[in-house]
Amino acid sequence: QQPVQSPQAVILREGEDAVINCSSSKALYSVHWYRQKHGEAPVFLMILLKGGEQKGHEKISASFNEKKQQSSLYLTASQLSYSGTYFCGTEGAGNMLTFGGGTRLMVKP
Amino acid sequence: NAGVTQTPKFRVLKTGQSMTLLCAQDMNHEYMYWYRQDPGMGLRLIHYSVGEGTTAKGEVPDGYNVSRLKKQNFLLGLESAAPSQTSVYFCASIPGTRNEKLFFGSGTQLSVL
Numbered sequence: 001q002q003p004v005q006s007p008q009a010v011i012l013r014e015g016e017d018a019v020i021n022c023s024s025s026k027a028l029y030s031v032h033w034y035r036q037k038h039g040e041a042p043v044f045l046m047i048l049l050k051g052g053e054q055k056g057h058e059k060i061s062a063s064f065n066e067k068k069q070q071s072s073l074y075l076t077a078s079q080l081s082y083s084g085t086y087f088c089g090t091e092g093a094g095n096m097l098t099f100g101g102g103t104r105l106m107v108k109p
Numbered sequence: 110n111a112g113v114t115q116t117p118k119f120r121v122l123k124t125g126q127s128m129t130l131l132c133a134q135d136m137n138h139e140y141m142y143w144y145r146q147d148p149g150m151g152l153r154l155i156h157y158s159v160g161e162g163t164t165a166k167g168e169v170p171d172g173y174n175v176s177r178l179k180k181q182n183f184l185l186g187l188e189s190a191a192p193s194q195t196s197v198y199f200c201a202s203i204p205g206t207r208n209e210k211l212f213f214g215s216g217t218q219l220s221v222l
Contacts, residue, residue, distance in 0.1 A: 002151070002168065030208050041199060041213040042152070049208050087151060089211070095140060095159050097203075097211065098168060101151040 001025055003090045005100035012078045012107045020073040020103045022088030031064050031071040032089035032097070035082075042087060045073075078107045111135050115200050115214035122190045122221045130185040130217050132200030138212070139205030141183040143167075143175065145196040146216075152199065158183055160205075190221045 003024040010018050022031065030049050034042035048064035048071060059079075064071045071090075075082055085102045092098075113134045122128055132141065139160050144152040154167030156175040164175045172194060174186045183202075187194060197218050201211040 002153070005151075032210065034211075041215055042211075044210040047208055047210055089152075094165070096154065096157065096165075096167065097142060098154050099144070099152040 002098050003088055003100040005086075005088055005103050007103060008101070009104040010106070012082075012105065014080060014107055014109055015077050016107075018075045018078060018105065020075075020086050020088075020105075022071045022073070022090070022100055024069045024090045024092070026069065026090075026092045028064075028066065028069055028090050028092055030091045031062075032091070033062055033071075033073050034087045034089065034099075035084045036087065036102075037084045045086075075105070078105075080107050080109065083107045113200055113202055113212050113214040115198075115217050117217060118215065119218045120220070122187075122219065124191060124221060126190050126221075127186070127188050128190065128219075129187075130198055130200075130219075132183045132185070132202075132214060134181055134183075134202045134212070136202065136204070136212065137180070138202035139180075140203040141177065142201045142203075142211070143173075143183065143185045144199045144201065145169065145194075146199060147196050155185065155198075192221045195219060195221045 033045040036042040050066040059076045062073045089099045142157040143155040158177040161180040200214040
């Protein structure tokens with residue numbers, strides 16, 4: 001079963017912050033985050049392990065609440081280059097890696 | 110190092126025709142996945158494999174078959190193409206331990222008329 005992402009779309013001005021949420025109805029081993037530009041393959045951002053880990057990548061960070069089966073991606077001081085569609089991928093039992101429907105992020109000058 | 114290579118990159122089929130998409134990786138990865146992505150939508154898992162000779166169904170397996178006869182290759186077959194199978198198909202692989210990132214191919218744009 002696919003994880004559910006929210007919001008579906010976000011419009012920001014440069015320098016603003018955003019949070020993208022991802023939730024699953026099943027127990028998770030890990031959560032992946034990817035960003036995709038139009039016409040390209042998804043690009044890896046980070047992976048979080050069960051255990052409430054929080055990771056950071058420059059001004060992009062994420063958290064994973066294993067008990068709630070939820071993850072959030074935090075984008076701070078957004079840049080034009082952050083525009084794209086963000087996907088969370090969740091790994092449950094059996095090594096199945098399924099993705100949410102995506103969150104379209106547009107950063108305007 | 111080529112990474113994950115998908116062939117072909119583009120293909121147009123008529124309804125009822127068959128074809129095979131090839132995914133090849135040169136990283137000795139154990140796990141391989143086939144996803145489809147419809148316009149404006151997320152990635153949906155079709156089939157996947159956790160090792161040579163193994164395959165498993167994903168979320169949307171109907172109308173597709175797969176084979177993993179060699180560790181480096183993962184083939185996706187459409188026996189009788191339908192317009193609903195028009196999509197971009199992505200192959201991806203993971204080394205074999207949990208908590209590794211997916212390495213994606215560049216995608217195959219398939220149109221079924």
